[in-house]
Amino acid sequence: MADLLHHHKHHDPTNQGIVSVPHGPETGDDHASYPYAHNPDNEKAIFAYLLHPDDSYTPEGVYWADLPIHKRIAFVAKTDNQEALKELRSIGSMMKKDPLSPIGWYLRNAVLPGAGLGLESYVLFSIGNLTPLFQAAWPACWKSFKVCNEQWVNAVTYLEVVGIIVGQILVGIIGDGIGRRWGLIQDAMIMLLGLIMLVASWGTSLNGWVVCYAWSLFVYGIGVGGEYPMTATAAMENATGSGRVSTKEDRLHRGRNVTTAFLMQGWGQFFNQVILIILLLIFHHGSGNPPYSKVATQWVYRVSFAIPAVGTLWLVYYRWYKMPLASKQLNAIKKKANVTGYDLQSLKLTFYHFGPRIFATAGGWFCNDVFFYGNKLFQSQFIKVISPTSSNNVMTGWLWNLLNVGVSLMGYYLASFLIDNKNYGRKWMQQLGFLMDFILFVVPAFHYKYYTSIEGIHAFQAMYFLSSFFNQFGPNAVTFLVAAEVFPTPVRATAHGFSAAIGKCGALLASVLYNYITTQQKFYVVPWFGLGGMLITAIFLPDTTGLDLKEQERRWEYIRSGRESEYHGVAVHKQHLSLWERLRGIGKYYDPELDYQSKINDMRADWEAKQAEKQTNEDGLASEEDEYNAEVHSYFHATGNNSPFLKPMKQQQPSTDSDDMNEKAAS
Incomplete structure (x- = not known):
């Protein structure tokens, strides 16, 4: 600048x-x-x-959200079309040079940032996939509980979710206190440890093995929990940068950059299911039909966890050696605020000023996880309704689940495609997703017998798959993004981790409750969380679609310095405030003309601060050199050696063994 x-x-x-x-x-x-x-x-x-960048302002300097609705739609469509054309041309130019270069770009910008989420998703959803196989191979342990403690069998899902909650809160705090890079490295190392434990888990009895299996998932869950705040904040801040001026890429594609990393969760589920199918065919003599031998089940179980262990080991290496600047923006913000370690003042101010936002992100995530984990962790029970024969044939259930994951991936990608569109964006996407999940669960709840009969089974199947689609094309993707986006940098990981942890309480509720109620009763319970999530989103969640994240950081600087009323920028525009915040009058300070002058003054202050820092550094170096020279000349004066040929800056070189030998020989 x-x-x-x-x-x-x-x-x-x-x-x-x-x-x-x-x-x-x-x-x-x-x-x-x-x-x-x-x-x-x-x-x-x-x-x-x-x-006034042209992707957010008209040539006359009018902010896009200040335009009348018809002009706003036209402005947004024109901007997005121009950007899409530019990207298509870039892809074309890349392919002329190298036809495979777009694949390499996608691997670097989507797969690598989301690799941790892909690996944790692979393992996380193995539980729901492996449970039917365990029940078929060890029915006395996993079904009738004659040789295994029922509470420990159920604890397999409980302990993992508890581990995730611990990791989300703990690593979120560490990520803000120590830095993003260390948080990312630590996550990968904990997940690696958990995978080693899973592969090596054993017991003198089946119940002993279940206990070991459950605690291994708890350890792994801590690493999984940390992935949420660390991946979200790192993906967002790496794209945003540490300076005051943001980039067009960030303004137009920040949501896409984060959700493309997040959708690796869907690919983790996909590859887990594919690999399990392949492993069962390999170790079960090319057949997926029952009965399933205990030896084949052991091989499928252990190899399926050994594969992501290799990937996680590589992830540790990559984050350690290839991500040196992951904490750059956090460090820049702390330096400007003169803060070292954890910024407790920012945490207090965040709860005071953004408390309703925390309720929105945490409450929305809670409602979503009742849907998401209820659907995924216990998907085998839902698929039994669609395909009654799958209860005896694990392969049939796995194939149905693979189809469901494919539908979910379509939702992930469509969310990534539309999440930055200013005419739709985050808030509308989350509300629509919650509403559709409510409808798609409440209809079969009150007509359960019809939809599970031969006449209505196909309609039930369509509603189940559509619920998976709208869950991804809605709250599951949006909650991950906004929980990092609506909070300031110094406590972003903490706020995201807290929101995610409350969300996992919804998953914990689902994992406990679903063990004690029937499938039909689940349909009675679940829809209301969709309705609740929609209302929480509508009232308490701000819409950050199209908001320059640097403006939010600028507003935070005013809040932190006790000058909230002096901020007049777009971060307090009614478009980017929740209904609750608008009712409280926070948007009354918005004034484009006053904001323009404030921006000029802020830029001037930044420039002068940098010049002063530069001058201080230069003066500091000069004073250090003067002090050194003074000490040297004082030494010469004290020893009576004032030879002008002795150079003050010359340093004595350490002697080598050969020098010592020569000195001894001369003496």
């Missing part, structure tokens, strides 16, 4: 020469000698592309 302001130049029509704009966005009397110093139009021309 400083270089940009310092070197920006204008053509002078009077002198037919080039004159420099004042150092920094200064327009005061000290720069009266500059011909354009007091020209507001000239100032706006200089800073328009910084303060």
Whole structure:
């Protein structure tokens, strides 16, 4: 920014020469000698592309959310179409040079950032997939509970969810206190430890093995929990950068960048199901039909967990050596606020100013996880309704689930495609997803006998798959994004981790409750969480679609310095505030003209601070050198050696063994 302001130049029509704009966005009397110093139009021309980028403002400087609805729709459509055309041209240029280069780009920008989520999803949803196989191979343990304790069998799902909750809160705090990079590395290492335990788990009895299996999942769950806040914050902040000025890529594609990493969760489910099918065919002599031998089940179980262990080991390496700048934005914010360690003041201010947002992100995630984990962890029970024969044939249930995962992936990708569209975006997407899940569960709840009969089974099947689609194309993707997006950088991981942990309480509720109620009763219970999630979203969640994240950080600087009423920017525009915040009058400070002057002043303050820091560093280096020279000359004076040929900066070199031998020989 400083270089940009310092070197920006204008053509002078009077002198037919080039004159420099004042150092920094200064327009005061000290720069009266500059011909354009007091020209507001000239100032706006200089800073328009910084303060009023064309993807968010009209040529007249009107913010897109201030436009009448018909003009807003046209502006958004034009901007998105231009960006889409630009991206298509870029893809075309890449393919001319290398036809496979778009694949490489996708691997670097979507697969790698979401690798941790893909691996944890693979393991997480193995539980629901492996349970039918365990029940078929060890019915006395997993079905009738004659040789295994029923509570420990049920604890397999409980303990994993508890581990996730612990990891989300703990690693969220660590990620804000120590840094994103260490949080990412730590997650991968804990997941690796958990996978080693899963592969090696054993017991002197079947019940002993179940106990070991459950505690291994608890350890693994801690790493899984940490992946949520760390992946979300890292993916968002790496795209945003640490300076005051954001990029067009961030403004137009921030949501896509985060959700493309998040949708690796869907691919984790997909590959888990595919690999389990392949392993069962390999170890069960090419057949997926019962009965299933205990040896084949052991091999399927252990190899299926050994595969992600290899991937997680690579993830540890990648995060350790290839992500040195993961904490760059967090460090920049802390440095500016003169904070080291955990920023407790920001945490207190966040709960005070953004308490309703925490309720929105945590409450929405809770409602979503009753749907999501109820659907996934106990999907075998739902599939039995669709395909009654799957109760005896594990392969049949797995194939139905594979189809369901494919439908879910379509929802993930469509969410990624539309989540940054200003005419639709985060809030509408989450509300629609909750509403559709409510409808698709409440209809079969009150007509259960018909929809599970031969006449209605296909309609039931369609509703079940559509519920999976709208869950991904809605609350499951949006909750992950907004829980990081609506909070300031210093406590972003903590707020995200807390929201996710409350969400997992919904998963815990589902995992406990679903063990004690029938399938039909589940349909009576679940829909109301969809309705509740929709209402929480409508009232308490702000819409950050199209909001420059740097503006939110700028507003936070004003809040932290006790000047909330002096912020007049778009972060308090009614478009980006929740209904609750608007009713409280937070949007009353929005004023584009006052905000323009505030931005100029903020940029000037940034520039002057950087110049002062630069001068301080230069003076510090000079004073250190002067102090060193003074000490050297004092030494010479004390020893009586004032030879001008002795160089103060010359350092004594350490002697080598050969030097010592030569000195001894000379003596």
